[in-house]
Structure formats: structure tokens, C-alpha cells
Amino acid sequence: MAAINPYINFNGNAEEAFNFYKSVFGGEFGTIVRFKDLESAEFPVAEEDANKIMRIVLPIGGNILIANDVPESMGPVSENENRSKISVNAETKDEADKIFAGLSEGGEVEMPMAESPWGTYFAMLRDKYGIEWTIEFASN
Secondary structure, eight states, rough: OOOOOOOEESSSSSSHHHHHHHOOOOOOOSSEEEGGGGOOOSSOOOGGTTSSSEEEEEETTTEEEEEEEOGGGHHHGGGGGGGOOEEEEEEEESHHHHHHHHHHHTSSSEEEEEEEETSEEEEEEEEEEEEEEEEOEEEE
16 A cells, blocks of 8 residues: 655755654654765755755654755745645544644644544644644544
8 A cells, every 4th residue: 555655845944843843753863865965066066055954754653754955046935835734643632632732832723632523633733834734633
């Protein structure tokens, strides 16, 4: 069966954001590649992009969260126009509360953790990096 893993673009703060996500979800980075790691005659890297993240991977449960920084030459990512959400399905209500508390720190809560009309424990938020998340626990 195919797996779906979210991939996020950042404006130079991917590493900071992923250290934050690591503090919420735990685990260790599977991959960290900087633009300077790939620099060659065929792939020149601007000085301002050298230490930015080309690819970072954080395993979460059986999935992975992936991101990169967009080089300045490509223009900024409109983080506030990100209309897709990353959905996290917690194994317990306590885990849902913990993840929600971590991700909402410094962010904007759209819908606090509460019983949803469809019978799950659910919340929706935009974290301090502009990424939108849903947190859900289904007791059945």
C-alpha cells in the first residue's frame, strides 16, 4: 500500500521548525542535507543559501515529515497561503492533548481540542511557522 507523507517548503527556517516538531513528536532526524552538501560545478549554490536545508526528514510513527528551504533566487514561499493541512491521528486522548499543546505554542488555534460533530476528539491550528495541522483521536 502506498504511503502519503507531507512535504513542506520554508523560507529559510526549516531547521528551526523541524527542531520544534522534534520537540513535540520526539524521534531523530532521518536525513539532513544542506544545499552546500550538493554544491558542484553543475549545481552552484549561492552563499546565502549554502547552510539552508535542501532536505530534512523526521519519522513520526510509521510516516515521515519532509521539508526544505526554498532558495532566495526562487522567491519567498507564501506561508500564509498554505491551504493544506497535516493531519495527525493520535493513539490516545492524552497524546492528542500533548501534541496540540506543543504545536499550538506560539501559533494560532482555529479550533481547540474538543469533541467533534463526527464523534472524534479534534482540533485545528496554524503553528508558529504558518503550517496548518489537525489533531484527532478516535476512540473507536
